Amino acid sequence: xxxxxxxxxxxxxxxxxxxxxxxxxxxxxxxxxxxxxxxxxxxxxxxxxxxxxxxxxxxxxxxxxxxxxxxxxxxxxxxxxxxxxxxxxxxxxxxxxxxxxxxxxxxxxxxxxxxxxxxxxxxxxxxxxxxxxxx
Numbered sequence: 001x002x003x004x005x006x007x008x009x010x011x012x013x014x015x016x017x018x019x020x021x022x023x024x025x026x027x028x029x030x031x032x033x034x035x036x037x038x039x040x041x042x043x044x045x046x047x048x049x050x051x052x053x054x055x056x057x058x059x060x061x062x063x064x065x066x067x068x069x070x071x072x073x074x075x076x077x078x079x080x081x082x083x084x085x086x087x088x089x090x091x092x093x094x095x096x097x098x099x100x101x102x103x104x105x106x107x108x109x110x111x112x113x114x115x116x117x118x119x120x121x122x123x124x125x126x127x128x129x130x131x132x133x134x135x
Contacts, residue, residue, distance in 0.1 A: 009076060013048065014109040016072045024054040024065060027085060029110040032102045045077035049102060051088050051115060059087070085115055092119060 010031060017029055033047030034040040050069065056062045062082050069080055083091070091099040108116050 009046070010107070010109060013046070013073065013076065013078075017050070017069075017110055020069075020072055022065075022068055024052045025112075026110060027051045027053060027112050028088075028108070028116045030102055030106040030108050030116065032106040033079070036105050036107050045079045047079045047081070049081040049083060049088075049106075051083055051085055053085070055082060055084060057084070059083075088115075089119070 013031070014029070017026055020026075028051040030049050031046065032049065034044045035046050052065070055065050059082075066080050066082055069082070070078060088099075092103065111117055
């Protein structure tokens with residue numbers, strides 16, 4: 001994928017999430033996976049973890065919220081992982097392999113309330129990002 005096109009798509013995702021009117025509060029969003037690593041194929045989707053408040057407490061019942069997010073992105077294939085802040089902390093603390101991958105290669109696109117900065121400061125995640133992020 002052309003890097004300019006990739007960055008444009010990522011910027012579109014960020015802007016749409018930031019401007020979306022949703023019945024829940026997005027605290028953070030991190031892109032990860034093959035597109036971020038530069039190993040995507042023509043059939044690859046874009047992986048994103050979205051950390052939000054006021055979502056269904058049962059993960060298997062978040063289809064409505066995920067559908068609301070996907071409707072913002074017609075034409076962009078997204079694989080959405082929607083988590084509460086508590087679930088996110090637990091997964092990083094317990095060294096969930098997927099979350100270790102996110103911590104190493106993830107690209108933070110939204111950090112409302114500095115939740116992701118908090119994870120970095122306490123050493124749970126995002127140790128390889130730009131150090132200016134902590135300022």
